Amino acid sequence: MPQGSDRMNAILxxxxxxxxxxxxxxxxxxxxxxxxxxxxxxxxxxIVREKxxxxxxxxxxxxxxxxxxxxxxTVGSYIIYRLKKKGxxxxxxxxxRCEPIVAVGAIISDIPTIDCVDISNFKSGxxxxxxxxxxxxxxx
Amino acid sequence: MxxxxxxxxxxxxxxxxxxxxxxEILIALGKIYDAEKLIPITxxxxxxxxxxxxxxxGLEFLEELASDGKVLVKTTLNPAGMDLxxxxxxxxxxxxxxxxxxxxxxxxxxGVEVTCTCTPYLVNNMxxxxxxxxxxxxxxVVYANSVIGARTNxxxxxxxxxxAITGRTPLYGLHIKDNRQPxxxxxxxxxxxxFGFACLGMVIGRLVGDGIPFxxxxxxxxxxxxKALGAALASVGGVPMFHIEGITPEAKEYTDRSMEKLxxxxxxxxxxxxxxxxxxxxxxxxxxxPHLSLIELKKIASVLIGKKVRKKLxxxxxxxxxxxxxxxxxxxxxxxxxxxxxxxxCPIVAPVRDLGISVVATNxxxxxxxxxxxxxxxxxxxxxxxxxxxxTE
Numbered sequence: 001m002p003q004g005s006d007r008m009n010a011i012l013x014x015x016x017x018x019x020x021x022x023x024x025x026x027x028x029x030x031x032x033x034x035x036x037x038x039x040x041x042x043x044x045x046x047i048v049r050e051k052x053x054x055x056x057x058x059x060x061x062x063x064x065x066x067x068x069x070x071x072x073x074t075v076g077s078y079i080i081y082r083l084k085k086k087g088x089x090x091x092x093x094x095x096x097r098c099e100p101i102v103a104v105g106a107i108i109s110d111i112p113t114i115d116c117v118d119i120s121n122f123k124s125g126x127x128x129x130x131x132x133x134x135x136x137x138x139x140x
Numbered sequence: 141m142x143x144x145x146x147x148x149x150x151x152x153x154x155x156x157x158x159x160x161x162x163x164e165i166l167i168a169l170g171k172i173y174d175a176e177k178l179i180p181i182t183x184x185x186x187x188x189x190x191x192x193x194x195x196x197x198g199l200e201f202l203e204e205l206a207s208d209g210k211v212l213v214k215t216t217l218n219p220a221g222m223d224l225x226x227x228x229x230x231x232x233x234x235x236x237x238x239x240x241x242x243x244x245x246x247x248x249x250x251g252v253e254v255t256c257t258c259t260p261y262l263v264n265n266m267x268x269x270x271x272x273x274x275x276x277x278x279x280x281v282v283y284a285n286s287v288i289g290a291r292t293n294x295x296x297x298x299x300x301x302x303x304a305i306t307g308r309t310p311l312y313g314l315h316i317k318d319n320r321q322p323x324x325x326x327x328x329x330x331x332x333x334x335f336g337f338a339c340l341g342m343v344i345g346r347l348v349g350d351g352i353p354f355x356x357x358x359x360x361x362x363x364x365x366x367k368a369l370g371a372a373l374a375s376v377g378g379v380p381m382f383h384i385e386g387i388t389p390e391a392k393e394y395t396d397r398s399m400e401k402l403x404x405x406x407x408x409x410x411x412x413x414x415x416x417x418x419x420x421x422x423x424x425x426x427x428x429x430p431h432l433s434l435i436e437l438k439k440i441a442s443v444l445i446g447k448k449v450r451k452k453l454x455x456x457x458x459x460x461x462x463x464x465x466x467x468x469x470x471x472x473x474x475x476x477x478x479x480x481x482x483x484x485x486c487p488i489v490a491p492v493r494d495l496g497i498s499v500v501a502t503n504x505x506x507x508x509x510x511x512x513x514x515x516x517x518x519x520x521x522x523x524x525x526x527x528x529x530x531x532t533e
Contacts, residue, residue: 082197
């Protein structure tokens with residue numbers, strides 16, 4: 001059946017492990033590199049500022065942020081909390097393998113987070129819906 | 141992960157907001173590390189106290205937790221960003237001081253003992269062999285596992301607080317005996333004093349990364365020397381514990397084990413000192429990273445008596461140890477010589493750059509490492525005796 005060019009199609013449904021439960025949706029922002037929230041993301045704007053990072057200059061605000069795992073200082077958990085308070089946090093997080101900095105940050109900030117998912121399934125610009133461990137991927 | 145009926149009720153919020161959040165954190169960690177269940181702990185030690193690190197956001201979250209959260213086990217606190225009583229003497233500004241005291245008040249409200257030290261084991265937070273605890277502060281973690289034989293993972297401030305609020309921690313990592321086995325044998329010469337042990341810690345930390353060394357070749361080691369060794373091991377590598385043949389409590393179980401073998405020489409130990417040879421005159425000389433014990437304060441006093449300190453010399457310790465030193469007249473002797481006893485904090489977590497300091501001298505390998513890598517100071521690493529000579533010349 002022909003589709004309009006701006007039409008999103010559900011192309012994939014995946015299941016992962018719930019780190020922080022909840023329901024969320026948003027545009028995917030995918031990084032193949034790990035992310036350090038402390039020092040790597042501006043806590044007031046949500047813009048990635050780590051020099052040379054593949055997401056440098058992009059905003060995580062409202063996105064479903066998809067990356068292999070966190071790295072860096074445990075202060076990163078508080079940075080995630082600050083992003084949330086400033087209204088520029090990701091709407092959800094998907095990791096290949098979640099580690100404690102992101103897990104604690106997501107829990108204290110109430111950001112739905114899933115891991116144990118093959119993140120090569122996602123492309124930036126996909127529309128992602130998640131509900132607890134279920135992920136629906138829509139693509140143009 | 142298996143949860144008891146009570147734990148399930150904690151998770152759904154029947155025991156309030158703080159308990160629920162704390163339980164969510166522990167369960168997430170349990171999933172990440174494949175823990176089968178939670179186990180009870182006997183004590184906790186919490187880092188993340190300096191306002192310089194916690195910030196307004198961290199403080200806001202701590203305030204949310206303190207709305208109905210209380211710790212269930214003995215819980216001590218890591219150093220703050222200033223001496224809680226004598227901050228103005230340190231040169232700390234009022235705004236920072238007020239914010240720092242807000243952080244302290246939140247912890248106090250939750251029932252945490254405001255010890256403000258990186259050496260909880262010197263202020264009556266002393267677990268027993270085999271006890272499960274949840275400690276953050278990497279040097280204290282190494283001491284608990286290696287010297288005391290208690291069992292803790294390298295917790296973050298937040299995971300240690302979650303453990304304190306629930307009285308539990310997920311069963312994984314160093315709580316399980318099999319994971320406490322040494323990974324590499326390191327033959328060493330007998331180091332000389334706390335300074336020698338600290339330098340040895342830097343050498344071994346680089347060699348073993350986050351492994352568990354089994355150290356052979358030492359004849360004796362004082363608790364203060366092991367404190368210095370562990371602090372260095374934990375700061376340069378990610379070492380969570382060590383064994384020393386004939387000295388630490390769990391070493392005997394692994395004496396005959398075959399494993400990769402490394403050798404450290406006297407020259408390797410001496411080379412550490414050469415990495416920190418700032419030419420400039422230090423603005424600050426500090427001893428007490430980790431915090432000084434009463435014995436160390438006594439030794440310093442015996443050197444300084446009759447001398448005059450001519451540079452800024454900070455002797456960092458807990459208030460608990462200072463009170464003991466007060467009773468023995470040690471504080472008076474040290475202050476008469478011109479030294480400053482700084483409690484509750486250290487130059488690593490205090491905003492010392494704002495105090496106009498850029499060159500430091502210390503006997504601490506950990507202190508030297510963080511002074512350079514975190515605070516961008518120019519650093520001289522000297523033995524205790526050399527530090528005191530530098531201060532009095």
